[in-house]
Amino acid sequence: MAEVEYSTTAKLPVETIWDFVCEIDNWAAYMTGYQSHEKENADDSVWVLKGDVGAMTRTLKFRVHVTEWAGPERVTFELEGLNEQMSGDGEFVMQSYEDESAEATAATTRKGWLQRAIEAVVRFFFRLFRGRVERAASADAGPGEGMARLRFRLEMRPGGPMGPMINAMIKPAMTVAAEDLANRIVGHLETERPGSA
Amino acid sequence: MGGTPERWDLEVDVVAVGSGLGSITAALVAHDRGQQVVVLEKAPRLGGLCGYGGGEVFCPNGPHMQDIGQADSDDAARQYFAFLGAGFNEPELTEKMVATYKEAIEYTEKEAGVAWEAVEGLDDYYYPDAPGSNTGRYLAVQLFDGATLGEWQQKTWPVSPHFPPAATHKEMYAWGGLANVTKWDYELLGQRIAADQRSFGPGMMGWFVKAAMVDRGIPAHVETPVRALVTDDDGRVVGVRAEKDGNDFFVRARKGVILGIGGYDHNKPMATMYEEVHDWNSATQPYLHGDHLLMGGEIGADIASVPPTNLAMFYGYNIPGEEHDGVPLWRSSWECGCPHAIWVNGQGERFCDESFYKDYQPRIREWNGKTQQQENLDVFLIFDGNYRERYPLGSFMPGMEIPEELAVKADTPRELAEKLGIDPTRLEATLERFNAGAAKGEDPDFDAGHFSWSNRLAGDPSYPNPNVGVVEKAPFYGVKLAPVGVGINSHGLRTNTSGQVMHVRGHAIPGLYAVGMSAAILDLGGGYQSGTSNMRAITWGYITGRHVSES
Known part of the structure; x- marks a missing residue:
């Protein structure tokens, strides 16, 4: 099992994020390695992504089933590999937020030295990113005024005898993917919001 | 230059x-x-x-x-x-x-x-x-x-x-x-x-x-x-012109330049010509373009060769969707080192010891002088249900569905042959002949399993002949193979x-x-x-x- 969690903040009302996130088409292309997606109904969609597995890139096909639309705070989903022995689940959580000191976290269930190093790098880039976003955002949204935290969690469970090895091989790519998705969504909304630079 | x-x-x-x-x-x-x-x-x-x-x-x-x-x-x-x-x-x-x-x-x-x-x-x-x-x-x-x-x-x-x-x-x-x-x-x-x-x-x-x-x-x-290599008026190599961030980057070498940049696996015209195979693919990273031959040739370096027929080249395949460094990933096929698998050419006939690449490699280029064809370029990996229960195909472990784009599946050898475009009667005859020997752990035609290197590296040590086993249990599978270079x-x-x-x-x-x-x-x-x-x-x-x- 590989689990990664990433959160970032936005000077936006939580409802604004929800309005964006609840429509898959809005953010699908922000998934790292995105190739295509097809909505089967309100809750189910099939995704095609290119993902790094060790030294190679593989085209992965998943069915995603949303198990809970709990707007404006939460979307939870499950996923099933259609061409790989893999399953998983995850969630978007949006919360009103007033504590500016909190930082992004990238957590895994087993924290070795490598994972701690990855987290340190993630925090570094997060600080850079946040600085850039805050400079781009309008100055009239002060602390505590319409701020939200967006948290994205993804857990993947590779199956078959090689599962533990695949697990180790996909974890770095998952960390980057989770970070990218959360930051791209916030970056998009921060840039698009009325009055932004 | x-x-x-x-x-x-x-x-x-x-x-x-x-x-x-x-x-x-x-x-x-x-x-x-x-x-x-x-x-x-x-x-x-x-x-x-x-x-x-x-x-x-x-x-x-x-x-x-x-x-x-x-x-x-x-x-x-x-x-x-x-x-x-x-x-x-x-x-x-x-x-x-x-x-x-x-x-x-x-x-x-x-x-x-x-x-x-x-x-x-x-x-x-x-x-x-x-x-x-x-x-x-x-x-x-x-x-x-x-x-x-x-x-x-x-x-x-x-x-x-x-x-x-x-x-x-x-x-x-x-x-x-x-x-x-x-x-x-x-x-x-x-x-x-x-x-x-x-x-x-x-x-x-x-x-x-x-x-x-x-x-x-x-x-x-x-x-x-x-x-490019940079030479002085006497023809001595005194440096190189490299490219860095899109600009020329001239590096002087007071003593010498050492070229160690691999071969030409990803220069398809060069590889096709020198390796004498039309359908050239490579398992290597996509940075081997024969630059040493181009740069050396520009200043009069002698290009020498050995026969390409017995170096290191394999049959292999690309799993649809698999890439590395932005190009399709070609894998060498080691499946035929395992029991319950053979290779046949477009005529539906075996032509080599599949477990020993030194035996099949020279046969890749074999000409039929009467038909003007390299008949072993169209090659198919054939395996059966016994194989699939035990061994992987690339990254597809037993129990996983193999995509149709990679492997054709059929209930009988005849049906498989028809799907692959092979003469069904010949494939049936090939399997019958192979299975008669394989049942005894033998391969009288090509002596598969002869070398201990093949036994150890690719075979199943639990078999009397680690490289040979009958191909008789449905379903039957066929994978189209192509020559794959490995940078040699x-x-x-x-x-x-x-x-x-x-x-x-x-x-x-x-x-x-x-x-x-x-x-x-x-x-x-x-x-x-x-x-x-x-x-x-x-x-x-x-x-x-x-x-x-x-x-």
């Missing part, structure tokens, strides 16, 4: 072009002899083709054979290299290589800290038939800790798509070999991958890059392809016993050296053996590193 630039962007004693074993070894030796060295690499990572390979170094009578209690002799080594050369080698080069390789490998161990160990029980390809053949002659590295590479950790290949990540040779065989990959200890491998413990080629190049770039601080530039090329720059590149007029080109696959493999001649490429890369890197330092 041409005159010196108005301004050099960098001036050093030695420019090592490429970052595989040959270049890095030459860089190490030259540095240790007081030279200022820089390494220029076209790819975004250091390690070259060697960083993607099996990491075996063929070292007869080498320093670690006594660790496993295996006796050997230099005479036996010479006999075996003469057997491999088959008269296509140049004796002076062979003798220089044979006389130097142990010294060179010991240098990498004692001076550069590369942790070699013997691979016990892995035989020479032709053991015991060939004169001088033996077992236990391969070296491989101990696990390498990627974290020790510092800034180069992310600029080297941590794993290869072609070899088990983070497993050692010893473990691979102890766990049952490639045929038993479903039974390996993946918990252990997962822990090692998470900790960036490297093995095989990535591990080997980790040790070398650490020795050169970390321990010695030899500077290296990735994504800096060398485009027949053509290269002609070099002398000092590693200097020779001019077409017969003299050495001052200031220019070639190592690894950039140098024609006239030292080996008409044959090939796993680990010889790495051995000769280290050996000629060592020789050129010394020579350029003394020039």
Whole structure:
């Protein structure tokens, strides 16, 4: 099992994020390695992504089933590999937020030295990113005024005898993917919001 | 090529072009002899083709054979290299290589800290038939800790798509070999991958890059392809014109330039012409374009060759959607080392010992002079339900559905043949004939399973003949195969016993050296053996590193 969690903040009302996130088409292309997606109904969609597995890139096909639309705070989903022995689940959580000191976290269930190093790098880039976003955002949204935290969690469970090895091989790519998705969504909304630079 | 630039962007004693074993070894030796060295690499990572390979170094009578209690002799080594050369080698080069390789490998161990160990029980390809053949002659590295590479950790290949990540040779065989990959200890491998413990080629190049770039601080530039050699008015190579960030980057080499940039696997016109195969594909990283032949040719370097028919090339396939570095990933097919699988050509007939690539490789190019066709280019891997219950196809483990784009599936051999476009009656006859022998663990037609190397590396040790088993249980599968190169090329720059590149007029080109696959493999001649490429890369890197330092 590989689990990664990433959160970032936005000077936006939580409802604004929800309005964006609840429509898959809005953010699908922000998934790292995105190739295509097809909505089967309100809750189910099939995704095609290119993902790094060790030294190679593989085209992965998943069915995603949303198990809970709990707007404006939460979307939870499950996923099933259609061409790989893999399953998983995850969630978007949006919360009103007033504590500016909190930082992004990238957590895994087993924290070795490598994972701690990855987290340190993630925090570094997060600080850079946040600085850039805050400079781009309008100055009239002060602390505590319409701020939200967006948290994205993804857990993947590779199956078959090689599962533990695949697990180790996909974890770095998952960390980057989770970070990218959360930051791209916030970056998009921060840039698009009325009055932004 | 041409005159010196108005301004050099960098001036050093030695420019090592490429970052595989040959270049890095030459860089190490030259540095240790007081030279200022820089390494220029076209790819975004250091390690070259060697960083993607099996990491075996063929070292007869080498320093670690006594660790496993295996006796050997230099005479036996010479006999075996003469057997491999088959008269296509140049004796002076062979003798220089044979006389130097142990010294060179010991240098990498004692001076550069590369942790070699013997691979016990892995035989020479032709053991015991060939004169001088033996077992236990391969070296491989101990696990390498990627974290020790510092800034180069992310600029080297941590794993290869072609070899088990983070497993050692010893473990691979102890766990049952490639045929038993479903039974390996993946918990252990997962822990090692998470900790960036490297093995095989990535591990080997980790040790070398650490020795050169970390321990010695030899500077290296990735994504800096060398485009041309710079010569002075006397024809001496005095530097290179590289490309860095889209601009010319002129580097002066006061002593010499060493070309160690692999072969031409990704220059399809060149590979097609030199390797005599129309349908050319490659398992290597997409940075091998034959630049050494272009740049050398521009200044009159002699291009030499050995017959391409018996080097290292495989049949293989691309799993739809699999890529590496932005190009399709071609895998060598080892499936036919397992029981319950055969290959047939477009006529539905077997044509080789599928378990021993040295037997099938020459047959890839076989001409039918009456039909003007290479009849073994259209080849199909055929396997049955027995195979599928036990063994993987690439990354598709038993129990996983194989996509139709990769494997055709049918209930009977006749139906399979019709789907593949093979004569059904011939395929049925082929299977009937094969199964009659396979039921007894025999292959009277092609003697599959003859060599212990094939048994050990690709076969299933639980079978009387590890490489042979009947193909009779539905469902039946067929996979279209194509020739796949692995970076071992027949053509290269002609070099002398000092590693200097020779001019077409017969003299050495001052200031220019070639190592690894950039140098024609006239030292080996008409044959090939796993680990010889790495051995000769280290050996000629060592020789050129010394020579350029003394020039």
